[in-house]
Amino acid sequence: MSGAEVLGVIAASEQLVEVAFKLAKFVKAVVDQIQDAPDRIRQEAGRIESLASLAARIKTTMSLQTEDVKNILIRCESYMRELQTLLEKISFKHDDTLRKKAWKAICGLQEEEDIMKLFAVLHQEYSTLDTHINLRTNAVAEDILAKLTNLDTQEQPSYVSKKCLQALFITDPAIDCAKLITSKGEIVSGTCDWITQKEEFVKWITTDGGLLWISGGPGLGKTMLSIYLTEYLSSYFMPLENGKRHLSTFFFCDAKDNTRNGSVAIVRGLLFQLLQQRRDLIKHLLPTYEVQKEQIFQQNSFETIWSILLRMMNDVGDSQVSCVLDGLDECEPASLQELLNKLKNITSSTPRLKIIVLSREYPRCLEVSLGQFLRIRLDPDAKAEVSDGLDLYISARVAEISKSRKYPDQLTNHVKKILRDKSAGTYLWISFVVQDLHNVEVSEVEESLDQLPRGLYPLYERILNQVGQDHRGLTLDILRWCTFAVEPLTLSELASALDITPTDLLDRETVLRGKLAFCGHFLSISNDIISLVHQSAYDFLTRKIPNHGEIPWFSLSSVEVEQSKLASACIAYFHDVYLEDEDIFGKLYRNKTRRQYPFFYYAARQWHNHFNHSSQHGIRILEEYSQFFFNSPVWEKWAHRVCAR
Structure with a gap:
């Protein structure tokens, strides 16, 4: 670039730093004034400051002063000025009347969509700018990676590595899986085996990578199927005769648990599992962690840790990586969309990764993003297999209660028939009824079963x-x-x-x-x-x-x-x-x-x-x-x- 062009980049950097810091300060002031400002706005204030930090870095680093970078800076400044205008609508003075303050609070709720759209655009611009910088500092990064690789191949992990792993941890998917088994019970033999014979599954497992989507309604046993698949894939790929190693990852989403209902939580869980199996892969995480510390694992850092996950997945050599994601529909909507946008291109970005997603068919964004991949619908594609598995589940559970309560054979068979007829194909309905039967006198079992409604929602209503x-x-x-x-x-x-x-x-x-x-x-x-x-x-x-x-x-x-x-x-x-x-x-x-x-x-x-x-x-x-x-x-x-x- 010419001297004049370089000065243009420097000027754009200075201007953005000034506007960004003013905006970040104003955002915090608004949040301090009225707590009805959306919580995500509070979180995005850190993104604005991060943009300012990048701009300051560009100002002092000649290798970053390019025309592309200048255009990004100019766009960011424009978006920030729009944000300032919108946020001023929800700011008030301390001597304003209560009615005026309340009105401004409601305005804030009405403006939320436009505000969040601008934050989303800035989020994307930040990622683009960060990518530019990373590419242009590649030589320095490679040197750091080499040093860290040497450091972490020693017998004991470094102090920085330990601190990084502690900051990374949010939940242990293996413990979450164990808790699910404790609460739901062990998998009944034969109830899930059918999945491995489905044409779509066979096609998926015999190719190098790819995504398989298994969808179905509530209570059809998707989580137990996920548990089965995590165990099956480990046994299928390990040990490998050619010495290749299998890396198993999985995550069980839960809408009720903030550590398990977002895209960042999912990626953190997968990173944690990879590092448990391949400690040397921490070399991809440490350079960024040494700069950003715990900030790298915050809700607004999805782009950063996703790119780190991809680098790890692509640095496993000949190893096979499998990933089972259960209950993706339970993720927070904005976070789900963020993750789905990445999964759409997963086969090209990580050819060594084999991933299975299990979820309901809704929200609609799941169909839009995952519909292009191999898919098994539990109903209707696997209706017969699910029904057969349900029969095995009923037989096993009724056999347990029949033995403990000493049911005569005729009653045992009657209970099985009623459970098949009224469960509407849902495992959850059966598990509820079986629990209740443990507290019903043998002489009252028939009457109790006669009063049971058919299907899950009617059962909830009856309760x-x-x-x-x-x-x-x-x-x-x-x-x-x-x-x-x-x-x-x-x-x-x-x-x-x-x-x-x-x-x-x-x-x-x-x-x-x-x-x-x-x-x-x-x-x-x-x-x-x-x-x-x-x-x-x-x-x-x-x-x-x-x-x-x-x-x-x-x-x-x-x-x-x-x-x-x-x-x-x-x-x-x-x-x-x-x-x-x-x-x-x-x-x-x-x-x-x-x-x-x-x-x-x-x-x-x-x-x-x-x-x-x-x-x-x-x-x-x-x-x-x-x-x-x-x-x-x-x-x-x-x-x-x-x-x-």
Whole structure:
């Protein structure tokens, strides 16, 4: 480039740095003023600062001062100025009236789509700019990689490697798999074997790479099929006669668990498994980690860690890599789309990777992105095989209960027949009914089976309609928290949130356990953590009620209203605790505080997430807690201790 052109790049860099830092500061100010600003906007503030850092680096690095880079910088500045304009609509002055502040809060909700579109564009521009820089600093990177490779081939991993692995960890998919087996039971022999004989599967497994999509409705046994496939692929590929090694990776998504419902979480889980099997691959992660530290694993770093995952996958030599992704439909929508955009090109970008995705057919983006690949529909493509597997499952489960309860042969056969006829082909329905039969007297089994509805949703409805009028209020409160909690609550947290009263002989956690029984099969309790038993339970509770239809007492279909109720409950809780102890925020992260006020930690950290999902119902919260939102000491301490952190 000529001297004038170089000066143009430098000028564009300087201008972007100035605009970016002003915008980042303004974003934080807006978030500090009104907590109904979408939480993703708070997260994207870091991206703006990262862009400013790249621009500053370009200004001082001659090799980066190209025409392409200059054009990217100019575009980014334009997008940032648009963002500034939109964000000014939701900013207010402290002396504004409550009505004006509330109106600006609602404007923020209405402008969210345009704001997030601009953030998405900036996100893409950042990735493009980062790629340019990486390409032009390739020689330096290669030198670093060589040094790190030598470092990590020693017997003991380096200190930096250990810190990197600790920061990378979010969940261990192997432990998640073990928990699923514990809660669902061992795979019944013969129920899943059919998959290996399907034409699509055979074609997939006999080629070098590629993606296979297995889709089906709720309760058809997709997760157990995923568990079977992880075990089958390991035995199929290992040991290999030619000495090639097999690297097995898998991930079980869960909409109710923030560590398992996003694209970044999935990639982190896969990276963790690869590094467990091939420690030398950490050479692809360490250069970026040494610069960005823990920031590399944040929600806005998907592009970065995805590129690292690809580099690892493509550096396995002759090894075969398999990946099973279960429940992809349970990912947060924006995050799911982000991952699907990458999976569309997975066969060309990672030829050594063999990947299986198991999910429902919806949302629609799954069909759009994965429809081009090999596919097995559990219904209708494998309806006969699924039915045969279901028969084996029924026979095995009924044989267990028949033996323990000493059923006569005729009754055993009758139970099998009823389960086949009424289950509508869903494993989940059968598992619920079998659990209940363990508590039914042998003489009452026939009558109990006659009363069973056909299919999963009617069974859910029957369970809740059996709850007595006196217990429905508390039962609905429990279901509301378990359905919409940002993260699963513990027994002590939920007991505190519901203000459960202990008795003379029982603590409130024990009292709550008794109350949870009214929810029947809707809830699962593991290690004192409560969650919905299955995604279908969430879908049932939140399903839309037809116009003019009778709204059942357990309906949570008005999601925004329900979220506003939880936001109010959180604010009321930690505001009341503050009145008891004004230094509570300074002790937020102490174990003693969590024991004394179990729900405080959740309420202080997550109230604004519920508020952000309240839409126009947030106006009621602004008015109800006006003393909290505006010129309040508890607000200031919350912002200082929690929001800033």
